[in-house]
Amino acid sequence: xxxxxxxxYITVGFAISLVVLIWAIKTGQFxxxxxxxxxxxxxxxxxxxxxxxxxxxxxxxxxxxxAIAGLGASAAVxxxxxxxxx
Amino acid sequence: xxxAIDDKxxxxxxxxxxxxxxxxxxxxxxxxxLLGATELMAPDLTENxxxxxxxxxxxxxxxxxxxxxxxxxxxxxxxxYVPRLLRTEIYSEKLGVVTVIAWNVALVAVVISLCMGYTQxxxxxxxxxxxxxxxxxxxxxVFINLVMTVKNRQEPVLYVSVWYVLAGxxxxxxxxxxxxxxxxxxxxxxxxxxxxxxxxxxxxxVFGLLLTPLAAGVxxxxxxxxxxxxxxxxxxxxxxxxxxxxxxxxxxxxxxLQVPVPTWLKVxxxxxxxxxxxxxxxxxxxxxxxxxxxxxxxxxDIGGKFVFTGTIMYFFVSIQGSMMALPDVQRVxxxxxxxxxxxxxxxLGFAGMITLGGIYYVLPYITRxxxxxxxxxxxxxxxxxxxxxxFTVVLTIAGLIQGNAWLNGExxxxxxxxxxxxxxxxxxxxxxVFVSALIGLFNILATLFxxxxxxxx
Ligand code: HEM
Numbered sequence: 001x002x003x004x005x006x007x008x009y010i011t012v013g014f015a016i017s018l019v020v021l022i023w024a025i026k027t028g029q030f031x032x033x034x035x036x037x038x039x040x041x042x043x044x045x046x047x048x049x050x051x052x053x054x055x056x057x058x059x060x061x062x063x064x065x066x067a068i069a070g071l072g073a074s075a076a077v078x079x080x081x082x083x084x085x086x
Numbered sequence: 087x088x089x090a091i092d093d094k095x096x097x098x099x100x101x102x103x104x105x106x107x108x109x110x111x112x113x114x115x116x117x118x119x120l121l122g123a124t125e126l127m128a129p130d131l132t133e134n135x136x137x138x139x140x141x142x143x144x145x146x147x148x149x150x151x152x153x154x155x156x157x158x159x160x161x162x163x164x165x166x167y168v169p170r171l172l173r174t175e176i177y178s179e180k181l182g183v184v185t186v187i188a189w190n191v192a193l194v195a196v197v198i199s200l201c202m203g204y205t206q207x208x209x210x211x212x213x214x215x216x217x218x219x220x221x222x223x224x225x226x227x228v229f230i231n232l233v234m235t236v237k238n239r240q241e242p243v244l245y246v247s248v249w250y251v252l253a254g255x256x257x258x259x260x261x262x263x264x265x266x267x268x269x270x271x272x273x274x275x276x277x278x279x280x281x282x283x284x285x286x287x288x289x290x291x292v293f294g295l296l297l298t299p300l301a302a303g304v305x306x307x308x309x310x311x312x313x314x315x316x317x318x319x320x321x322x323x324x325x326x327x328x329x330x331x332x333x334x335x336x337x338x339x340x341x342x343l344q345v346p347v348p349t350w351l352k353v354x355x356x357x358x359x360x361x362x363x364x365x366x367x368x369x370x371x372x373x374x375x376x377x378x379x380x381x382x383x384x385x386x387d388i389g390g391k392f393v394f395t396g397t398i399m400y401f402f403v404s405i406q407g408s409m410m411a412l413p414d415v416q417r418v419x420x421x422x423x424x425x426x427x428x429x430x431x432x433x434l435g436f437a438g439m440i441t442l443g444g445i446y447y448v449l450p451y452i453t454r455x456x457x458x459x460x461x462x463x464x465x466x467x468x469x470x471x472x473x474x475x476x477f478t479v480v481l482t483i484a485g486l487i488q489g490n491a492w493l494n495g496e497x498x499x500x501x502x503x504x505x506x507x508x509x510x511x512x513x514x515x516x517x518x519v520f521v522s523a524l525i526g527l528f529n530i531l532a533t534l535f536x537x538x539x540x541x542x543x
Contacts, residue, residue, distance in 0.1 A: 003280075005264075017331065027242065029244055035243070036245060036320035037310075037318075037319070039241065039243065039245040040245065040247075040306075040307050041311065041315075066472075
């Protein structure tokens with residue numbers, strides 16, 4: 001007999017979710033969504049944007065190399081499959 | 087607009103405590119991973135050292151990575167952003183610090199007990215009963231602190247990040263209790279198939295109802311801030327939130343497709359695994375549209391860079407996950423290194439990257455000092471990225487070799503030599519990730535304690 005555990009958990013979970021949903025509707029959580037979009041920005045960004053480092057240029061090359069390697073590996077698999085796969 | 091509270095008088099002790107916890111345990115967790123990978127490559131390495139055998143190291147690795155590195159890091163960021171989004175102070179820094187201490191005591195107990203061989207032997211639910219209770223209490227304390235902060239808020243509307251973190255914490259406290267069967271302290275298990283179903287309901291909820299919501303919360307806060315742009319759509323974010331709760335809770339049985347569980351349950355798990363595309367894409371579309379045209383700003387901010395990379399990994403892991411839930415695909419990918427590859431894109435590439443991003447984003451705010459070294463943080467970014475992508479490639483190849491060989495009736499021991507080179511590469515990549523954890527710890531310690539520069543305001 002295991003299902004009483006499962007059923008009671010589902011019931012309790014469902015009930016709590018429903019209560020939270022009703023609370024949210026009542027307190028206007030789903031209203032004024034336009035203002036909500038700005039909530040992370042409502043205070044000053046009081047630390048200056050960090051500077052980029054000398055790593056930046058290297059990074060561009062590295063990303064480029066990674067992409068080429070990835071594409072190269074895919075092309076190699078494709079060519080090998082076409083040549084050898086019968 | 088200005089903040090209603092004075093940032094200068096806040097200690098941010100809880101956020102600092104969780105951040106430091108995460109940085110320290112990342113070193114331990116990745117070291118255990120490296121040790122495990124080395125043992126797979128050289129199985130006799132720790133011969134006769136009982137407490138270091140693979141069977142004990144692996145659960146230490148996964149438990150420490152989940153509850154020592156990722157969760158505390160994401161909570162550290164949450165303890166900074168939740169009060170700010172609600173325009174209030176955290177309910178109790180004292181309670182927060184007590185929670186951090188309790189959390190660390192529990193983590194020490196995790197390592198000692200598992201290394202000594204005290205385990206309940208169920209994946210992700212290995213911890214013995216007393217530690218289970220400590221974990222549940224720790225989550226409950228976090229929840230009380232956050233919910234009281236919500237109660238004291240001056241901002242009436244809860245931003246989506248607040249929804250995510252509250253849900254993540256309380257759902258984990260409950261599903262953890264259930265999945266660890268804490269009402270049966272001795273075994274920590276039900277019997278037979280129902281136990282497997284319950285375990286994987288909980289097991290998948292660790293990713294779906296803990297790591298994913300906490301990481302989504304950080305992302306929804308950091309990306310608009312870094313881009314200095316409003317969220318693309320708050321309505322869409324709430325749709326994604328409720329969809330995640332409805333869909334994720336049903337998919338645990340996709341871990342048991344090749345087990346005699348009821349077929350109707352498998353069907354639900356498979357259908358909802360595909361339906362996961364809805365919450366995943368609701369989240370990603372929202373974030374990517376917010377970031378549209380602002381990639382330069384994201385690149386310039388180290389926190390933003392980690393977080394954004396994490397969202398790309400979330401795309402890959404989720405699409406891959408939906409495919410892996412299809413029985414035809416899983417016939418090849420189940421029970422081999424493919425799944426380990428998937429796990430690392432998820433936990434390291436998605437949740438881990440966002441954890442580091444959250445830490446690096448909030449660190450200058452909670453310490454009021456600039457990051458000690460941007461160069462070291464960049465280096466860590468690249469080590470984690472290359473290590474993680476490398477894991478994915480080698481483990482996927484090894485998994486395909488294993489899966490296809492077993493489908494063809496090949497025996498296990500004949501395949502082992504074939505995958506050995508991949509295990510060696512994997513251990514080398516693991517070394518990179520471990521080194522990155524050391525670099526991160528140094529950078530975070532230096533920012534917290536040795537940095538004498540003041541933040542430019
Ligand atoms: C749409 C989202 C996702 C789906 C449908 C999905 C699907 C799956 C499936 C079917 C498996 C079992 C594979 C097998 O045993 O054959 C699995 C394993 C796993 N997934 Fe995901 N996944 C998703 C997202 C994630 C995320 C976001 C994470 C991490 C944060 C993650 C972490 C893991 C881990 C760690 C395992 C290994 C479990 C084990 O130890 O066996 N997954 N996933």
